[in-house]
Each structure stands twice: as structure tokens, then as C-alpha cells.
Amino acid sequence: MMLPFLQLTAGLYFAGTLLSLVYLLRRSHVVAKIALGVTCVGFAVHSIVLASQVFSVEGLKWVTFQTALSFFSWSLVCVFLLVVLRQSLYVLGSFILPLAFLSSASAVIVPSETSALQPVVQAVWVHVTLSMLGTVGFAVAFVAGLMYLIQDRLLKSKQFNVLSFKLPPLDVLDTLNQRSIVLGFPLLTLGILTGAVSARLTFGEYVSWNSEQIWALVTWVFYLVVLMGRITVGWRAKKAAYLTIVGFTGVLLTFLGVMLKGTTPSISS
Amino acid sequence: MKHVIVVGLSHKTAPVELRELLVVPDSRVGEALNRLMAHARICEGMVLQTCNRVEVYAVVDHVDAGFSDIQQFFVDTHLSVSAEMLLPHLYRHAGDRALAHLFRVTSSLDSMVVGEPQILGQVKDAFRLALTHNSSGVILNKLVKKAISVAKRIRSETRIAENAVSVSYAAVELAKKVFSDFSARTAMLVGAGEMAKLAAQHLVKNGVRHVLLTTRNPARAGSLAERFHGTSIPFGDFLGEMSKADIVLCSTGASHYLIGPADVQRAVRERWNRPMFLIDVSVPRNIDPEVRQVDNAFLFDIDDLEGHVEQNRDERIREATRAEGIVKEEVGVMLKWLQSLEATPAIVALRQRADAIKYAEVQKALSRFGTLTSQQREALDGLASGIVNKLLHGSLVALKSAAQSSNGSVYIEAARRFYGLEYPSPLPSPSRGEGKGMEEAEHVAERQKLEADQSETEGPSHEPAGESDKQNVAQRASGL
Numbered sequence: 001m002m003l004p005f006l007q008l009t010a011g012l013y014f015a016g017t018l019l020s021l022v023y024l025l026r027r028s029h030v031v032a033k034i035a036l037g038v039t040c041v042g043f044a045v046h047s048i049v050l051a052s053q054v055f056s057v058e059g060l061k062w063v064t065f066q067t068a069l070s071f072f073s074w075s076l077v078c079v080f081l082l083v084v085l086r087q088s089l090y091v092l093g094s095f096i097l098p099l100a101f102l103s104s105a106s107a108v109i110v111p112s113e114t115s116a117l118q119p120v121v122q123a124v125w126v127h128v129t130l131s132m133l134g135t136v137g138f139a140v141a142f143v144a145g146l147m148y149l150i151q152d153r154l155l156k157s158k159q160f161n162v163l164s165f166k167l168p169p170l171d172v173l174d175t176l177n178q179r180s181i182v183l184g185f186p187l188l189t190l191g192i193l194t195g196a197v198s199a200r201l202t203f204g205e206y207v208s209w210n211s212e213q214i215w216a217l218v219t220w221v222f223y224l225v226v227l228m229g230r231i232t233v234g235w236r237a238k239k240a241a242y243l244t245i246v247g248f249t250g251v252l253l254t255f256l257g258v259m260l261k262g263t264t265p266s267i268s269s
Numbered sequence: 270m271k272h273v274i275v276v277g278l279s280h281k282t283a284p285v286e287l288r289e290l291l292v293v294p295d296s297r298v299g300e301a302l303n304r305l306m307a308h309a310r311i312c313e314g315m316v317l318q319t320c321n322r323v324e325v326y327a328v329v330d331h332v333d334a335g336f337s338d339i340q341q342f343f344v345d346t347h348l349s350v351s352a353e354m355l356l357p358h359l360y361r362h363a364g365d366r367a368l369a370h371l372f373r374v375t376s377s378l379d380s381m382v383v384g385e386p387q388i389l390g391q392v393k394d395a396f397r398l399a400l401t402h403n404s405s406g407v408i409l410n411k412l413v414k415k416a417i418s419v420a421k422r423i424r425s426e427t428r429i430a431e432n433a434v435s436v437s438y439a440a441v442e443l444a445k446k447v448f449s450d451f452s453a454r455t456a457m458l459v460g461a462g463e464m465a466k467l468a469a470q471h472l473v474k475n476g477v478r479h480v481l482l483t484t485r486n487p488a489r490a491g492s493l494a495e496r497f498h499g500t501s502i503p504f505g506d507f508l509g510e511m512s513k514a515d516i517v518l519c520s521t522g523a524s525h526y527l528i529g530p531a532d533v534q535r536a537v538r539e540r541w542n543r544p545m546f547l548i549d550v551s552v553p554r555n556i557d558p559e560v561r562q563v564d565n566a567f568l569f570d571i572d573d574l575e576g577h578v579e580q581n582r583d584e585r586i587r588e589a590t591r592a593e594g595i596v597k598e599e600v601g602v603m604l605k606w607l608q609s610l611e612a613t614p615a616i617v618a619l620r621q622r623a624d625a626i627k628y629a630e631v632q633k634a635l636s637r638f639g640t641l642t643s644q645q646r647e648a649l650d651g652l653a654s655g656i657v658n659k660l661l662h663g664s665l666v667a668l669k670s671a672a673q674s675s676n677g678s679v680y681i682e683a684a685r686r687f688y689g690l691e692y693p694s695p696l697p698s699p700s701r702g703e704g705k706g707m708e709e710a711e712h713v714a715e716r717q718k719l720e721a722d723q724s725e726t727e728g729p730s731h732e733p734a735g736e737s738d739k740q741n742v743a744q745r746a747s748g749l
Contacts, residue, residue, distance in 0.1 A: 155446055155567050169449040170544055234541025237565045 003108070005049045006070060010108050012042030013073070013101040020094040027162060032090035039097060043077050046104070050074055068128050069107035075136040076100040083176075091166045095143040124198050131191030131216075135251055137184015138223065142248035144177040145241035152238055174237055177244055178230065185223050192216055215254040222247050270611055270678060271312065271408060272332050275367045276339040276359055277324025280381050283358035285522065290347045291323040302402040304345065308338040313406040315399040315413065317374070319391045321381050326371060328408045332363045368412065368603050372596045375416040376423040377430070378589065384430040385467075389420050408610070412603065419599045426595065427588045437467035439574040440548045441475055444516055447546045447567060451476035457514035458482045459507060459528075460521030461493055464550040464571070468518050473497055481514060483507040485521070508532050512539035517547045519555045526557040533566045548574070612672030615681045616665060618690040627657045 019035035053067060080096045083089055147167055154164040167173075195216075196206040207213055226243045229235030235243065278288060293301045298316060305314045305325065313328035325342060329335030340359065344352050362370045373379045375392045396413045399405040405413070424430045448454055456477045458469050461484050469480060480499030483506075484490045490501040502510050511517060511532065519528065528547070537545055547568045549556040560568045631653050635646065664684065671680035684690065 151446065155443075156561065158569075158573055164446065169445060170447045172449045234538075234543075237542045237544055239542060239564075 002049050002052060005045055006104070007108050009042050009046040009049060010101065010104040012038055012045065013077070013097060013104050016042060016093065017097040017101045020090075020097050023090065024094050024166065025162060027165070029090060032093065035093055035097070036084065036090065039077060039093065040081070043074070043081065046070070046074050046077070066107045066110050068132060069103050069110065071129070072132045072135060073100040073103035073107065075133060076103070076139060079136060079140055087172075089168055089172075091147070091168070092143065095147060096140070099139055099143070127191055127194040127198055129191075130187050130194060134184045134186075134188030134191050137180045137187060138244070138248050138251055141177050141180035141184065141244040144173045144180060145244040148173040148177065148238070148241040149245070152241075170237070174240065177240055178236070181223060181227055181230075181244065185227055188220060188223070192220060211257065212254065215250070215257070219247065219251055219254065222250065271328050271330065271607070272335065272363055273326070273328055273367045273408065273412060273607070274332055274335045274339070274361070274363045275324055275326050275370050276336055276343070276361045277317075277322060278355075278358045278360065279322035279324070279379065281379075282360055287350075287354070287358060288321070288323060290350055291343055292318050293346060298398050299402045301342075301346065302399065302404045305339070305342050306404050308342065310334045311338055313409040314404045315395055315409055317392060317395040319388060322374070322379075324374070326367070326409065326412075328406065336361050336363075365600050365604055368600045369596055371412065371416045372419045372599055373593075376420040376592060376596065378423075378592055378596070383589070385464075386430065389417065392416065392420075408607070411606065415599065415603055419596065422599075423592045423595050427591045429588045429592050437464060437471050440468040440518070440550075440569070441471045443548075443567075443569055443574070444472070444546050445475075447544050448515060452478055454515040455479040455481060455513055456516040456518060457507070457511065458493070458497070458499070459517065459519040460484055460523075460551065460555070461489060462520030462522075462550060465518045465520030465548075466493075468548060468550065469497060472516065472518075477516070481507075481510060483510075508536075512536040515543070515546060517545065518550070519548065520550045521555050523551070523555050524553055526555060528556045528560065530557055530559040530563055533560045533563045533568075537563060537565050550574070608677045609669075609672050611678060612668060612681050615684055615690060616668055619661065619665070619668075619684060619688055622688060622690060623657050623661050627653045 016035050016039035019031055019038060023029075023031040023035060050067075050071060076096055077100045080092055080100070083092055148170060151164065151167040151170055151173065154161070154167070155170075199208065200206050226235065226240065226247060229243075230240060278291070280288070293316070301316060302314065305311060305316065305327075310331060311327045311329055315326045317324045317326065323343075325339045327335055327339060329338075340352065340355070343355055343359070344350055370379070375389060377384050377386070377388045380388055392413065396405065396409075396417075399409065399413075444451075451472065454477050456469060456472050456479070458465055458480060461482075473480065480494075480497040482490050482493045482497065482499045482501050483504050484493065485504050487501070487503070490504075493499070494501040508528070511528075512535070514536075517528075521527065533545065533547070537543075542565050544565045544567065547556055547560065547566060549568065549570045551571075554570055556568060556570070558568070558570070560566055631650055634649060635641070638645075638649075641649070668680060668684055671677050
């Protein structure tokens with residue numbers, strides 16, 4: 001029922017993405033502001049779609065994979081808008097909006113019946129929300145890492161073009177990278193814990209060692225190591241950028257695996 | 270006829286080793302000026318010394334005699350300097366070329382970094398010393414003041430000054446690509462070249478609070494530390510301390526690499542991979558270009574900075590050409606003034622001679638006539654004046670306009686012979702005695718004006734005039 005609106009959202013995000021990419025090549029901020037406007041409209045429509053799903057008859061009893069993806073892209077856009085409001089870092093849109101568009105488009109494509117989680121217990125939506133928010137953190141860290149590497153490369157090769165003019169200073173990107181992981185990691189931890197609890201309540205076991213669960217744990221350990229490395233041995237700047245890109249690629253592959261399998265895994269992250 | 274001449278050597282003609290031998294410590298410049306003025310054939314003199322040049326400007330009656338006197342002055346400056354050693358490195362200019370040279374130097378067109386602002390202050394310092402020691406006179410006073418105004422005109426009418434300023438700004442702009450907020454950053458200044466000091470100044474202006482300084486000369490580091498409110502560290506330890514610096518500005522006179530990739534690698538590791546920004550403005554370079562390969566270290570040398578400025582070559586050449594045009598124009602103005610200086614005594618003498626003849630003839634006629642009414646006396650006087658003025662008018666006008674032309678001196682010489690005029694006594698020269706009281710008062714006024722001017726036009730970029738120990742001077746000469 002909500003599909004047309006979700007399609008509209010994806011369409012608006014697509015327009016936002018295109019405009020943001022055009023902005024990368026232009027010196028004026030006008031295009032960025034149009035892109036921002038389009039994205040805001042998309043975000044508003046998206047919020048209505050999500051709200052109507054949450055408050056519908058079925059409510060949060062069962063969470064489909066479609067809703068999870070939709071929520072993921074909504075959170076990404078939300079984070080982007082918050083950052084832009086605070087720092088007017090328009091260029092972030094050129095990197096985050098493509099991700100938001102891809103995940104909302106995936107939400108449109110996947111059949112809505114593909115349920116990621118069975119309507120077992122009410123607490124399941126907590127697990128999904130937390131895991132998704134954690135993943136949003138890693139996505140932002142990934143984007144910051146990507147921008148860091150581009151800026152680093154431009155500086156090293158002494159190319160002072162439009163892009164280097166737009167990208168923020170390296171320390172801003174490194175801080176964004178760090179904060180995203182620092183925020184994302186506890187959320188993912190809580191997401192995994194609530195997932196384990198709901199699995200215990202449903203199946204009597206905390207873990208069933210299916211591939212998704214293993215991937216989730218691997219991801220968790222990976223980001224733990226990244227975080228610890230930063231605190232203890234100075235894995236920051238370029239190294240942190242590389243690691244977060246690798247980490248998020250792993251997360252994406254997990255997602256892709258779940259989507260392609262199209263099965264009904266009991267727990268995903 | 271008075272001639273303006275200059276003899277000197279600069280970074281373009283002489284190696285630093287020779288330049289530093291000729292630099293006189295500030296405390297002994299007075300002595301040196303007295304030694305210069307002891308040469309009887311030099312009427313006025315001024316010594317200009319900066320890290321890149323040592324020059325003597327003088328007003329003389331005979332160009333060649335002046336050249337050899339100044340050469341002798343240089344040879345006498347330092348025991349180990351011989352004429353054979355010096356001659357190949359000296360340049361000598363006279364007349365319009367000497368004027369143009371002073372204007373170009375003062376406008377920073379002849380500087381190592383074209384457009385750098387320090388030189389104007391250094392010329393003012395040299396002029397102030399000449400005034401203090403009464404070695405400058407009517408011609409040099411006018412000339413140096415003109416040079417200062419030419420420099421200001423070039424600064425405001427062309428964009429030549431933007432080059433130096435923009436290069437140091439470029440360093441800051443690039444640093445902003447790495448660091449968003451400078452207030453928590455530490456900058457390290459290695460050496461004390463002009464460009465690095467400019468860049469450090471911009472960094473401080475942009476919020477850098479903590480500056481570490483190191484130069485080979487501890488006294489120099491001390492005075493710099495005072496200027497930037499920084500901490501001075503021994504030159505031998507700076508590589509070890511480098512990890513504390515987010516921004517390293519390097520500009521020394523060393524002819525080899527002072528900072529290598531291994532040093533930077535270690536510093537970055539000690540900084541836990543926090544990025545480091547290195548700027549090398551020394552020529553030849555003091556930071557090994559291999560440092561570019563080190564992760565999280567960003568090295569830029571002077572060419573990169575100039576490239577970043579993106580001012581294309583054509584524009585810079587155009588601005589330089591415009592500046593040279595202004596110099597040429599002002600040299601013309603100055604030359605006319607110098608020539609009119611030559612004509613004025615002749616005109617005055619002619620006028621006086623005519624008046625004296627008229628007076629004598631009128632008196633003679635009056636004594637012959639006996640008693641006359643005052644009306645008749647006036648008529649007689651008027652007749653004499655009328656004849657004299659009508660006769661002289663053409664000659665005076667011709668002389669005045671001829672004085673401004675290139676062969677003015679020929680006309681003046683002719684006028685002197687036709688009218689049997691005496692040659693004027695030499696221009697009152699300050700160190701030669703007569704009219705000293707008035708000169709003194711004039712010089713004090715000049716100095717005060719110069720100082721007022723100085724405080725108005727010079728920013729913090731101006732070198733403090735007080736640094737006067739010998740070591741400092743040697744250091745300055747070596748560019749460190």
C-alpha cells in the first residue's frame with residue numbers, strides 16, 4: 001500500500017543524489033541547496049511512510065527486510081541533514097545520498113513479503129532498530145574514510161581542484177570517522193545483544209551460528225579492533241580510513257548475502 | 270655636475286660568504302659612514318645592507334673617482350677582503366641607472382622574493398642612519414624619499430607585492446586543508462628566512478598559539494621567540510622535537526637536506542599518525558622530497574606554493590613590466606630635478622649679475638642728473654628694469670626649459686660663458702662644515718618624519734632596528 005510513496009521517496013533521493021554529484025563539479029553552492037531541498041522533501045515523505053507503518057495495525061509486530069532497509073536509508077538521510085544543519089558540509093551529501101538512494105531503492109525492489117524476522121516477539125523491532133543505527137554509524141564512517149582518502153590523495157598529488165576545494169580538512173574527516181564509529185559501535189553491540197535475547201526467547205538459544213550471525217560477530221570484532229587500535233596504538237588518519245572502508249564493505253556484503261538468499265533467517269544484523 | 274652612483278653586491282652577484290664579510294654591525298655603521306665620508310671626493314653617502322645585499326649610494330663630482338673610493342671603502346671594511354676578490358662581484362651604476370637601481374631595490378623588484386615587504390623598512394633604516402651621521406645631503410635626501418614613495422606607488426598600483434604575500438598565504442590555505450582549527454596546533458619554525466617568517470606570521474594571525482623556533486644561532490632564536498611569543502629550542506634537538514609540531518616551516522641557508530623521510534616517519538609515528546604539514550621555502554631545499562612518500566605527512570615546497578597561488582606567469586610578468594614602467598617614469602622625474610638643480614645657480618647668478626649692473630648704472634645716471642623728483646627717479650629706474658628684464662626674459666626661459674632637456678648642461682655652460690658668470694661653490698655638504706646648525710635641524714625634522722611614516726606604514730613585519738650584535742649580522746647575512 002505504501003509502495004508508491006516509497007518509490008516516490010527513492011525517486012526524490014535519486015534526484016538529490018544526482019544534484020549532489022553535479023555539485024561536486026561546480027563551485028557555487030546553489031546546486032547543493034537545491035539538492036538539499038529535494039532531499040528534505042524526500043525525507044518528509046519517507047518519514048510519513050515509516051510512521052504509517054509503525055502505527056499501522058500490524059505495527060512493529062513483525063519487521064520486514066523492506067522496512068529495515070527503508071529505515072536504514074531514512075536514518076542515513078537523517079544523519080546527513082543533522083550534519084549539514086550543524087556544519088553546512090554540503091559535500092557530505094554527494095557521498096551519503098547515493099547510499100541512501102541505493103538502500104531505499106533496494107527497499108522498493110525486494111518483495112515486501114520477504115520477512116527478515118518472524119513476528120515472534122515484540123522486542124524484535126528494538127534489535128533491528130539498534131543494529132540499523134549501528135550500521136548507519138559505520139556507513140558514515142565509511143563515507144568519511146572515503147572522503148579522507150580522496151582529500152589525502154589530492155593533497156599528495158598537489159591537485160588543487162574543485163573537489164579539494166569542497167572537501168573538508170583532513171582532521172574534520174578523521175574526527176567524523178572516529179565519532180561515527182564511537183557512536184555506531186555501542187549501538188551495534190546493543191543490537192546484537194537484543195538479537196541474542198530475542199533468539200533465546202524464541203528458539204531457546206542465544207546463538208544458532210548461522211552465517212548471518214557469524215558475519216555480525218565478525219563485523220563486531222572487526223570494529224572493536226579498529227576502535228581499540230585507534231585508542232591504543234594510533235590507528236587514525238589514513239589507516240583508520242582504510243579500515244572503516246574495509247569494514248563497511250563487509251557489512252554491505254552481509255546485507256547482500258541476506259538479500260540474495262531471500263530466505264528467512266531468524267536473526268540478522 | 271653632481272652624479273649619483275651606487276656600488277655594491279647582492280645575492281645575484283656574490284656568494285653569501287663574501288656578502289657576510291662586508292656587512293658592518295649596526296653598532297658600527299656610524300664609524301663606517303665616517304670612513305666613507307673621509308674620502309674627499311664623496312659629497313653624500315648612504316650604506317644599505319640587508320641579508321641579500323650590501324650597497325653604497327653616493328653623490329660625487331666625478332663618477333670614476335667615486336667608484337674607486339667606494340671600492341676602497343669595501344676593501345677597508347674587512348681585513349680578509351682584497352680588491353681582486355671583490356671586483357668580479359661588484360656592480361657599479363651611475364646617473365639614471367643608479368637612480369633606477371635604488372628605486373628597483375626599494376620596490377623589492379631586485380629582491381630574492383620579489384614583492385617582499387621588508388626591504389622598504391631596511392632602506393628607511395639605512396637612510397635614518399645616514400641622517401643620524403650627517404652623511405646624506407640635499408640630493409640623497411630627495412632621492413631616498415623619492416625611492417620610498419616610488420616603492421609605495423608600485424605597491425599600490427601593481428600587484429607585485431601579492432606574490433610574496435600570496436605565497437605565504439598559500440601555505441596557510443594549504444594547511445587549512447589538513448587542519449580545521451589552528452588554535453590547538455603547534456607550528457615549528459626551522460631557520461629564519463623571510464618567507465618562513467611571513468608564513469609563520471600568517472599562521473599566528475590565523476590562530477596558531479604555540480610556536481617552536483630553532484635556528485643555528487641561539488641569540489637569533491631568542492629574538493624570534495620574542496616576536497612570535499614562541500619557545501626556542503636548540504638547533505641540534507629540533508628533529509627530536511619535531512613530533513610536537515603539526516606544522517613545520519623550514520627555511521634555512523643550509524645547502525643540504527636537514528629533514529629526511531626517516532625523521533618525518535619517526536615523528537609521525539610518535540604523533541600516533543596524526544597528520545603533519547611541512548612547508549619548505551628554502552632554496553636549495555632543506556627537506557628531502559622523499560618525505561612525500563611518508564603516510565600522513567604532507568610536504569610542500571616553494572614551487573608547490575607558487576603553483577597553488579595559480580597566478581599565471583603572464584600576469585606576473587605583466588605586473589613586473591608595469592612596475593618597471595613606474596620606475597622608469599620616476600627616474601625621469603628625478604633626473605629633471607637633478608638637472609634643474611644644476612640650472613638654478615646659473616639662473617640666480619645671471620639674475621643677480623643683471624640686477625647689479627642695473628643698480629650700478631642707475632646710480633651713475635642719478636648722480637649725473639643732480640636733483641630729480643621721486644616721479645622722475647621712478648621713471649629712470651623703471652626704464653632700466655624694463656630693458657634688463659626684456660633682454661633677460663628670453664634667455665631665462667630658454668635656460669629653464671633647456672635645463673630639463675638632456676643636453677641642459679651645455680646650455681648652462683654656454684650661459685655662464687656668455688654672461689661671464691662665476692661657477693657656484695659646491696652644494697653645502699653636511700659633513701663639510703658650513704651651515705651645520707641649519708642642516709642639523711633639517712635632519713632632525715627628516716628623521717622625525719621618517720619615524721612617523723614608519724610607524725604608520727610598517728606592520729609587525731618590520732625587523733626591529735635594535736638588534737645590533739655582531740653575531741646577528743653574520744646570521745642575517747647567511748640568511749639564517
